[in-house]
Amino acid sequence: MRVVVVGKGAREHAICASLVNHHEVVCTTGNPGIAEICQVEQRKPEEIDADLYVIGPEVPLVDGLADRLRSMGRKVFGPGADGAKLEGSKAFLKEVLRSAGVPTAGFAVFSDIASAENHLRSANGPYVIKTDGLAEGKGVKVAMDLDEALFDVKQKLSGSSFGDAGRRVVIEDYMSGPEVSLFALCDGESAAALPVATDFKRLFDGDLGDNTGGMGAHSPVPWGDADLVDQVMQSIVQPTLVELKRRGIVYRGVLYAGLMLTEAGPKIVEYNVRFGDPETQVVIPRITTDLGSLLLQAASGRVEEQPTIDSRAALTVVLSSEGYPTAPKVGREISGLVDASNVEGVRIFQAGTALRDGVLVTAGGRVVSVTALADTLSEARTNAYLAASMIRFDGVHYRTDIGAAAVARIAERAERGNNR
Ligand code: GLY
Numbered sequence: 001m002r003v004v005v006v007g008k009g010a011r012e013h014a015i016c017a018s019l020v021n022h023h024e025v026v027c028t029t030g031n032p033g034i035a036e037i038c039q040v041e042q043r044k045p046e047e048i049d050a051d052l053y054v055i056g057p058e059v060p061l062v063d064g065l066a067d068r069l070r071s072m073g074r075k076v077f078g079p080g081a082d083g084a085k086l087e088g089s090k091a092f093l094k095e096v097l098r099s100a101g102v103p104t105a106g107f108a109v110f111s112d113i114a115s116a117e118n119h120l121r122s123a124n125g126p127y128v129i130k131t132d133g134l135a136e137g138k139g140v141k142v143a144m145d146l147d148e149a150l151f152d153v154k155q156k157l158s159g160s161s162f163g164d165a166g167r168r169v170v171i172e173d174y175m176s177g178p179e180v181s182l183f184a185l186c187d188g189e190s191a192a193a194l195p196v197a198t199d200f201k202r203l204f205d206g207d208l209g210d211n212t213g214g215m216g217a218h219s220p221v222p223w224g225d226a227d228l229v230d231q232v233m234q235s236i237v238q239p240t241l242v243e244l245k246r247r248g249i250v251y252r253g254v255l256y257a258g259l260m261l262t263e264a265g266p267k268i269v270e271y272n273v274r275f276g277d278p279e280t281q282v283v284i285p286r287i288t289t290d291l292g293s294l295l296l297q298a299a300s301g302r303v304e305e306q307p308t309i310d311s312r313a314a315l316t317v318v319l320s321s322e323g324y325p326t327a328p329k330v331g332r333e334i335s336g337l338v339d340a341s342n343v344e345g346v347r348i349f350q351a352g353t354a355l356r357d358g359v360l361v362t363a364g365g366r367v368v369s370v371t372a373l374a375d376t377l378s379e380a381r382t383n384a385y386l387a388a389s390m391i392r393f394d395g396v397h398y399r400t401d402i403g404a405a406a407v408a409r410i411a412e413r414a415e416r417g418n419n420r
Protein backbone atom coordinates (compact mmCIF):
# COMPACT_ATOMS: atom_id res chain seq x y z
CA MET A 1 0.00 0.00 0.00
CA ARG A 2 1.15 3.57 -0.71
CA VAL A 3 0.56 5.91 2.24
CA VAL A 4 0.83 9.69 2.37
CA VAL A 5 1.63 11.09 5.83
CA VAL A 6 0.92 14.80 6.32
CA GLY A 7 3.15 16.70 8.76
CA LYS A 8 6.73 17.47 9.63
CA GLY A 9 7.28 16.76 13.32
CA ALA A 10 8.63 13.99 15.52
CA ARG A 11 5.11 12.53 15.68
CA GLU A 12 5.07 12.13 11.90
CA HIS A 13 8.62 10.76 11.99
CA ALA A 14 7.46 8.04 14.41
CA ILE A 15 4.40 7.28 12.25
CA CYS A 16 6.51 7.04 9.08
CA ALA A 17 9.13 4.88 10.84
CA SER A 18 6.44 2.34 11.70
CA LEU A 19 4.64 2.46 8.33
CA VAL A 20 7.83 1.92 6.28
CA ASN A 21 8.14 -1.58 7.76
CA HIS A 22 5.23 -2.70 5.55
CA HIS A 23 4.37 0.07 3.08
CA GLU A 24 5.62 2.63 0.60
CA VAL A 25 5.46 5.97 2.43
CA VAL A 26 5.48 9.55 1.16
CA CYS A 27 5.59 12.36 3.71
CA THR A 28 4.58 15.94 3.00
CA THR A 29 6.31 18.12 3.99
CA GLY A 30 8.54 16.03 6.30
CA ASN A 31 11.92 16.93 7.78
CA PRO A 32 15.53 15.76 7.24
CA GLY A 33 15.08 12.78 9.59
CA ILE A 34 11.96 11.62 7.78
CA ALA A 35 13.77 12.06 4.44
CA GLU A 36 16.29 9.44 5.60
CA ILE A 37 13.60 6.73 5.82
CA CYS A 38 11.05 7.53 3.09
CA GLN A 39 10.20 9.86 0.22
CA VAL A 40 9.58 13.46 1.24
CA GLU A 41 7.52 15.84 -0.92
CA GLN A 42 6.70 19.55 -0.78
CA ARG A 43 3.51 19.10 -2.86
CA LYS A 44 0.06 19.30 -1.29
CA PRO A 45 -1.39 15.92 -0.26
CA GLU A 46 -4.25 16.44 -2.76
CA GLU A 47 -1.64 16.35 -5.55
CA ILE A 48 -0.11 13.00 -4.49
CA ASP A 49 -1.74 9.64 -5.30
CA ALA A 50 -2.01 7.11 -2.50
CA ASP A 51 -4.18 4.34 -1.06
CA LEU A 52 -4.31 5.96 2.38
CA TYR A 53 -3.74 9.48 3.78
CA VAL A 54 -2.75 9.95 7.42
CA ILE A 55 -3.03 13.53 8.64
CA GLY A 56 -0.76 14.34 11.59
CA PRO A 57 -1.45 17.90 12.87
CA GLU A 58 -4.74 19.45 13.96
CA VAL A 59 -4.64 22.60 11.83
CA PRO A 60 -5.17 20.89 8.42
CA LEU A 61 -7.88 18.72 10.02
CA VAL A 62 -9.73 21.75 11.36
CA ASP A 63 -9.28 23.35 7.92
CA GLY A 64 -11.05 20.43 6.21
CA LEU A 65 -8.15 18.62 4.50
CA ALA A 66 -9.75 15.24 5.23
CA ASP A 67 -13.03 16.42 3.63
CA ARG A 68 -11.23 17.61 0.51
CA LEU A 69 -9.40 14.30 0.14
CA ARG A 70 -12.56 12.26 0.77
CA SER A 71 -14.44 14.29 -1.83
CA MET A 72 -11.76 13.07 -4.29
CA GLY A 73 -12.60 9.46 -3.34
CA ARG A 74 -9.50 8.96 -1.18
CA LYS A 75 -9.28 6.93 2.05
CA VAL A 76 -8.28 9.16 4.94
CA PHE A 77 -7.28 8.54 8.55
CA GLY A 78 -8.36 11.78 10.19
CA PRO A 79 -11.73 13.37 10.94
CA GLY A 80 -13.48 15.90 8.71
CA ALA A 81 -13.78 19.54 9.84
CA ASP A 82 -17.03 18.67 11.67
CA GLY A 83 -15.29 16.10 13.93
CA ALA A 84 -12.10 18.17 14.19
CA LYS A 85 -14.17 20.85 15.91
CA LEU A 86 -13.75 18.75 19.06
CA GLU A 87 -10.24 20.19 19.19
CA GLY A 88 -10.95 23.42 17.27
CA SER A 89 -13.56 24.62 19.79
CA LYS A 90 -13.45 23.82 23.50
CA ALA A 91 -17.05 25.04 23.85
CA PHE A 92 -18.21 22.54 21.19
CA LEU A 93 -16.20 19.78 22.90
CA LYS A 94 -17.84 20.44 26.27
CA GLU A 95 -21.32 20.50 24.71
CA VAL A 96 -20.70 17.12 23.04
CA LEU A 97 -19.39 15.65 26.30
CA ARG A 98 -22.40 16.94 28.21
CA SER A 99 -24.85 15.52 25.65
CA ALA A 100 -22.97 12.20 25.62
CA GLY A 101 -23.01 11.96 29.43
CA VAL A 102 -19.22 11.63 29.50
CA PRO A 103 -17.54 12.43 32.85
CA THR A 104 -15.80 15.82 32.63
CA ALA A 105 -15.38 19.01 34.69
CA GLY A 106 -18.36 21.39 35.02
CA PHE A 107 -18.03 24.46 32.79
CA ALA A 108 -19.43 27.74 31.49
CA VAL A 109 -18.69 29.59 28.24
CA PHE A 110 -18.11 33.36 27.98
CA SER A 111 -17.52 35.93 25.26
CA ASP A 112 -17.80 39.11 27.33
CA ILE A 113 -15.44 40.20 30.06
CA ALA A 114 -18.02 41.38 32.62
CA SER A 115 -19.94 38.07 32.65
CA ALA A 116 -16.73 36.05 32.87
CA GLU A 117 -15.49 38.21 35.76
CA ASN A 118 -18.79 37.81 37.62
CA HIS A 119 -18.58 34.06 37.18
CA LEU A 120 -15.01 33.94 38.50
CA ARG A 121 -15.91 36.12 41.53
CA SER A 122 -18.68 33.71 42.48
CA ALA A 123 -16.59 30.54 41.94
CA ASN A 124 -14.03 28.85 44.17
CA GLY A 125 -10.42 28.54 43.00
CA PRO A 126 -8.26 27.20 41.53
CA TYR A 127 -9.71 28.61 38.27
CA VAL A 128 -9.27 26.85 34.92
CA ILE A 129 -9.57 29.18 31.92
CA LYS A 130 -9.26 27.85 28.37
CA THR A 131 -9.28 29.59 25.00
CA ASP A 132 -12.14 28.28 22.88
CA GLY A 133 -9.95 28.18 19.76
CA LEU A 134 -6.65 26.50 18.91
CA ALA A 135 -3.66 27.91 20.79
CA GLU A 136 -0.88 25.34 20.17
CA GLY A 137 -1.61 23.72 23.53
CA LYS A 138 -0.79 26.96 25.37
CA GLY A 139 -4.30 28.39 25.86
CA VAL A 140 -5.00 26.77 29.25
CA LYS A 141 -4.45 28.75 32.44
CA VAL A 142 -4.81 27.23 35.89
CA ALA A 143 -4.92 30.29 38.16
CA MET A 144 -4.44 29.71 41.86
CA ASP A 145 -5.91 33.06 42.94
CA LEU A 146 -8.74 35.29 41.77
CA ASP A 147 -6.58 38.25 40.65
CA GLU A 148 -4.52 35.99 38.39
CA ALA A 149 -7.72 34.50 36.96
CA LEU A 150 -9.29 37.93 36.34
CA PHE A 151 -6.13 39.12 34.56
CA ASP A 152 -5.96 36.01 32.37
CA VAL A 153 -9.62 36.14 31.36
CA LYS A 154 -9.32 39.82 30.42
CA GLN A 155 -6.20 39.16 28.33
CA LYS A 156 -7.89 36.31 26.53
CA LEU A 157 -11.28 37.88 25.87
CA SER A 158 -9.78 41.17 24.69
CA GLY A 159 -7.74 39.24 22.11
CA SER A 160 -4.44 40.42 23.66
CA SER A 161 -3.00 37.02 24.54
CA PHE A 162 -4.29 34.63 21.87
CA GLY A 163 -6.00 36.80 19.22
CA ASP A 164 -9.32 35.44 17.96
CA ALA A 165 -8.69 32.01 19.57
CA GLY A 166 -9.21 33.64 22.99
CA ARG A 167 -12.22 35.86 22.25
CA ARG A 168 -14.41 33.11 23.67
CA VAL A 169 -13.32 31.17 26.77
CA VAL A 170 -14.43 28.09 28.67
CA ILE A 171 -14.10 28.35 32.45
CA GLU A 172 -14.04 24.94 34.07
CA ASP A 173 -14.23 23.51 37.57
CA TYR A 174 -10.81 22.44 38.83
CA MET A 175 -10.01 18.70 38.83
CA SER A 176 -6.96 16.98 40.24
CA GLY A 177 -5.23 13.65 39.75
CA PRO A 178 -2.62 12.09 37.46
CA GLU A 179 -3.09 12.84 33.75
CA VAL A 180 -2.82 10.16 31.10
CA SER A 181 -3.38 10.00 27.35
CA LEU A 182 -5.22 7.29 25.49
CA PHE A 183 -5.44 7.08 21.69
CA ALA A 184 -8.50 5.37 20.20
CA LEU A 185 -8.48 4.46 16.50
CA CYS A 186 -12.07 5.17 15.47
CA ASP A 187 -14.02 4.01 12.42
CA GLY A 188 -17.12 6.16 13.03
CA GLU A 189 -18.90 3.54 15.17
CA SER A 190 -16.34 1.59 17.12
CA ALA A 191 -12.72 1.94 18.12
CA ALA A 192 -9.53 0.11 19.04
CA ALA A 193 -7.43 1.39 21.93
CA LEU A 194 -3.68 1.87 21.93
CA PRO A 195 -1.64 1.66 25.16
CA VAL A 196 -1.91 4.45 27.71
CA ALA A 197 0.89 7.02 27.91
CA THR A 198 1.66 10.14 29.90
CA ASP A 199 3.34 13.34 28.79
CA PHE A 200 5.14 16.20 30.58
CA LYS A 201 3.86 19.58 29.47
CA ARG A 202 5.97 22.02 31.49
CA LEU A 203 9.38 23.20 30.38
CA PHE A 204 11.34 22.47 33.56
CA ASP A 205 11.79 19.62 36.04
CA GLY A 206 9.19 19.34 38.75
CA ASP A 207 6.45 20.55 36.37
CA LEU A 208 7.68 24.12 36.59
CA GLY A 209 7.97 26.79 33.91
CA ASP A 210 5.96 27.51 30.77
CA ASN A 211 3.51 25.14 29.16
CA THR A 212 5.02 23.53 26.07
CA GLY A 213 3.85 21.13 23.38
CA GLY A 214 5.35 18.38 25.58
CA MET A 215 8.87 17.71 26.87
CA GLY A 216 8.76 13.93 27.24
CA ALA A 217 6.50 10.92 27.62
CA HIS A 218 6.43 7.29 28.62
CA SER A 219 4.27 4.23 28.14
CA PRO A 220 3.08 2.26 30.04
CA VAL A 221 2.07 4.32 33.09
CA PRO A 222 1.82 2.84 36.58
CA TRP A 223 -1.29 4.83 37.57
CA GLY A 224 -4.92 3.82 37.18
CA ASP A 225 -6.71 0.51 37.57
CA ALA A 226 -5.88 -2.59 35.55
CA ASP A 227 -9.13 -2.12 33.64
CA LEU A 228 -8.52 1.59 32.89
CA VAL A 229 -8.50 1.15 29.12
CA ASP A 230 -11.79 -0.83 29.11
CA GLN A 231 -13.36 1.68 31.47
CA VAL A 232 -12.36 4.63 29.26
CA MET A 233 -13.46 2.94 26.06
CA GLN A 234 -16.87 2.09 27.53
CA SER A 235 -17.68 5.19 29.54
CA ILE A 236 -15.91 7.85 27.49
CA VAL A 237 -14.90 6.97 23.92
CA GLN A 238 -17.90 4.85 22.89
CA PRO A 239 -20.57 7.33 24.14
CA THR A 240 -18.67 10.13 22.36
CA LEU A 241 -18.80 8.25 19.04
CA VAL A 242 -22.54 7.63 19.54
CA GLU A 243 -23.16 11.32 20.25
CA LEU A 244 -21.07 12.40 17.25
CA LYS A 245 -23.01 10.02 15.01
CA ARG A 246 -26.30 11.36 16.39
CA ARG A 247 -25.10 14.78 15.22
CA GLY A 248 -24.31 13.37 11.77
CA ILE A 249 -20.54 13.26 12.33
CA VAL A 250 -18.82 10.08 11.17
CA TYR A 251 -15.52 10.23 13.04
CA ARG A 252 -12.73 8.27 11.32
CA GLY A 253 -9.37 8.98 12.87
CA VAL A 254 -7.74 9.07 16.26
CA LEU A 255 -9.57 10.37 19.29
CA TYR A 256 -6.84 11.38 21.72
CA ALA A 257 -8.45 11.31 25.14
CA GLY A 258 -6.61 13.54 27.61
CA LEU A 259 -7.76 12.04 30.91
CA MET A 260 -7.53 12.93 34.54
CA LEU A 261 -7.65 10.02 36.98
CA THR A 262 -9.74 11.68 39.70
CA GLU A 263 -10.94 10.09 42.93
CA ALA A 264 -14.32 9.73 41.22
CA GLY A 265 -12.79 7.84 38.29
CA PRO A 266 -11.33 8.88 34.92
CA LYS A 267 -12.68 12.13 33.47
CA ILE A 268 -12.01 13.81 30.15
CA VAL A 269 -9.88 16.93 30.30
CA GLU A 270 -9.98 17.33 26.52
CA TYR A 271 -10.08 15.49 23.25
CA ASN A 272 -7.56 16.11 20.53
CA VAL A 273 -8.33 14.90 17.03
CA ARG A 274 -4.82 13.74 16.16
CA PHE A 275 -2.06 11.70 17.75
CA GLY A 276 -0.34 13.42 20.68
CA ASP A 277 3.22 14.63 20.45
CA PRO A 278 5.41 13.34 22.17
CA GLU A 279 3.13 10.45 23.29
CA THR A 280 3.15 9.04 19.73
CA GLN A 281 6.91 8.61 20.01
CA VAL A 282 6.38 6.11 22.86
CA VAL A 283 3.06 4.53 21.87
CA ILE A 284 3.72 3.69 18.22
CA PRO A 285 7.08 1.95 18.82
CA ARG A 286 5.17 -0.43 21.15
CA ILE A 287 2.67 -1.51 18.47
CA THR A 288 3.72 -4.74 16.84
CA THR A 289 0.73 -5.01 14.47
CA ASP A 290 1.07 -3.41 11.01
CA LEU A 291 0.11 0.21 11.76
CA GLY A 292 -0.94 0.82 8.14
CA SER A 293 -3.49 -1.97 8.32
CA LEU A 294 -4.94 -0.57 11.58
CA LEU A 295 -5.23 2.94 10.16
CA LEU A 296 -6.71 1.69 6.87
CA GLN A 297 -9.37 -0.26 8.75
CA ALA A 298 -10.39 2.88 10.66
CA ALA A 299 -10.35 4.97 7.48
CA SER A 300 -12.54 2.36 5.75
CA GLY A 301 -15.14 2.28 8.54
CA ARG A 302 -14.33 -1.19 9.88
CA VAL A 303 -11.98 -1.50 12.84
CA GLU A 304 -11.74 -5.30 13.08
CA GLU A 305 -8.36 -5.90 14.59
CA GLN A 306 -7.12 -5.08 18.09
CA PRO A 307 -3.48 -3.97 18.00
CA THR A 308 -0.89 -6.23 19.54
CA ILE A 309 1.43 -4.49 21.94
CA ASP A 310 5.09 -5.04 22.78
CA SER A 311 5.37 -5.72 26.51
CA ARG A 312 8.51 -3.57 26.69
CA ALA A 313 8.37 0.02 27.95
CA ALA A 314 9.16 3.17 25.98
CA LEU A 315 10.30 6.56 27.21
CA THR A 316 11.08 9.68 25.20
CA VAL A 317 12.96 12.86 26.10
CA VAL A 318 12.42 16.00 24.01
CA LEU A 319 15.45 18.20 23.33
CA SER A 320 14.42 21.81 22.79
CA SER A 321 16.06 25.00 21.57
CA GLU A 322 17.14 27.90 23.72
CA GLY A 323 14.21 30.30 24.02
CA TYR A 324 11.50 27.64 23.54
CA PRO A 325 8.50 28.01 23.82
CA THR A 326 8.44 31.81 23.39
CA ALA A 327 11.21 32.56 20.88
CA PRO A 328 13.30 29.51 19.96
CA LYS A 329 16.75 30.17 18.53
CA VAL A 330 17.27 28.46 15.18
CA GLY A 331 20.17 27.73 12.84
CA ARG A 332 22.40 26.05 15.45
CA GLU A 333 24.44 23.06 14.34
CA ILE A 334 23.33 19.68 15.76
CA SER A 335 25.85 16.89 16.37
CA GLY A 336 25.94 13.48 18.02
CA LEU A 337 22.81 11.96 16.46
CA VAL A 338 24.60 8.93 15.04
CA ASP A 339 26.26 8.01 18.35
CA ALA A 340 23.02 8.61 20.21
CA SER A 341 21.06 6.36 17.86
CA ASN A 342 23.55 3.54 18.52
CA VAL A 343 22.54 3.32 22.18
CA GLU A 344 20.58 0.11 22.74
CA GLY A 345 16.89 0.36 21.84
CA VAL A 346 17.11 4.06 20.91
CA ARG A 347 15.30 5.78 18.03
CA ILE A 348 15.63 9.47 17.35
CA PHE A 349 12.66 11.28 15.88
CA GLN A 350 13.36 14.68 14.37
CA ALA A 351 11.07 17.72 14.56
CA GLY A 352 12.59 21.23 14.42
CA THR A 353 15.56 20.40 12.19
CA ALA A 354 16.72 21.57 8.77
CA LEU A 355 19.67 21.02 6.46
CA ARG A 356 21.77 24.13 5.78
CA ASP A 357 24.56 23.53 3.25
CA GLY A 358 24.42 19.84 4.15
CA VAL A 359 24.69 20.51 7.90
CA LEU A 360 21.85 19.61 10.27
CA VAL A 361 20.72 22.68 12.24
CA THR A 362 17.93 23.58 14.64
CA ALA A 363 14.83 24.97 12.93
CA GLY A 364 12.19 25.05 15.64
CA GLY A 365 11.40 24.80 19.34
CA ARG A 366 11.26 21.08 19.88
CA VAL A 367 14.25 19.74 17.96
CA VAL A 368 14.37 15.95 18.47
CA SER A 369 12.63 13.29 20.55
CA VAL A 370 14.95 10.59 21.88
CA THR A 371 12.97 7.39 22.45
CA ALA A 372 14.27 4.23 24.09
CA LEU A 373 12.48 0.89 24.17
CA ALA A 374 13.61 -1.56 26.87
CA ASP A 375 12.39 -4.41 29.07
CA THR A 376 11.66 -2.05 31.95
CA LEU A 377 10.75 1.62 32.19
CA SER A 378 13.83 2.15 34.33
CA GLU A 379 16.13 0.80 31.58
CA ALA A 380 14.29 2.76 28.90
CA ARG A 381 14.83 5.89 30.99
CA THR A 382 18.54 5.21 31.49
CA ASN A 383 19.09 4.57 27.78
CA ALA A 384 17.03 7.55 26.58
CA TYR A 385 18.98 9.89 28.88
CA LEU A 386 22.32 8.38 27.86
CA ALA A 387 21.46 9.00 24.20
CA ALA A 388 20.10 12.50 24.93
CA SER A 389 23.38 13.45 26.63
CA MET A 390 25.28 12.65 23.40
CA ILE A 391 23.31 15.14 21.27
CA ARG A 392 24.69 18.65 21.19
CA PHE A 393 23.66 22.07 19.95
CA ASP A 394 24.13 25.50 21.51
CA GLY A 395 21.45 26.14 24.11
CA VAL A 396 20.13 22.54 24.16
CA HIS A 397 17.60 21.99 26.93
CA TYR A 398 15.80 18.92 28.24
CA ARG A 399 14.06 17.90 31.42
CA THR A 400 15.90 15.44 33.60
CA ASP A 401 12.89 14.00 35.43
CA ILE A 402 10.89 12.35 32.64
CA GLY A 403 9.59 9.05 34.03
CA ALA A 404 11.31 9.49 37.43
CA ALA A 405 8.06 9.33 39.43
CA ALA A 406 6.82 6.31 37.48
CA VAL A 407 10.07 4.40 37.96
CA ALA A 408 9.96 5.18 41.70
CA ARG A 409 6.34 4.03 41.89
CA ILE A 410 7.14 0.75 40.11
CA ALA A 411 10.11 0.13 42.44
CA GLU A 412 7.94 0.86 45.48
CA ARG A 413 5.30 -1.63 44.32
CA ALA A 414 7.95 -4.29 43.70
CA GLU A 415 9.35 -3.65 47.18
CA ARG A 416 5.90 -3.99 48.75
CA GLY A 417 5.36 -7.20 46.76
CA ASN A 418 8.68 -8.63 48.02
CA ASN A 419 7.76 -7.84 51.59
CA ARG A 420 4.42 -9.65 51.42
N1 GLY B 1 1.09 15.97 24.18
C1 GLY B 1 0.28 17.10 24.02
C2 GLY B 1 -0.29 17.28 22.69
O1 GLY B 1 0.00 16.56 21.76
O2 GLY B 1 -1.10 18.17 22.53
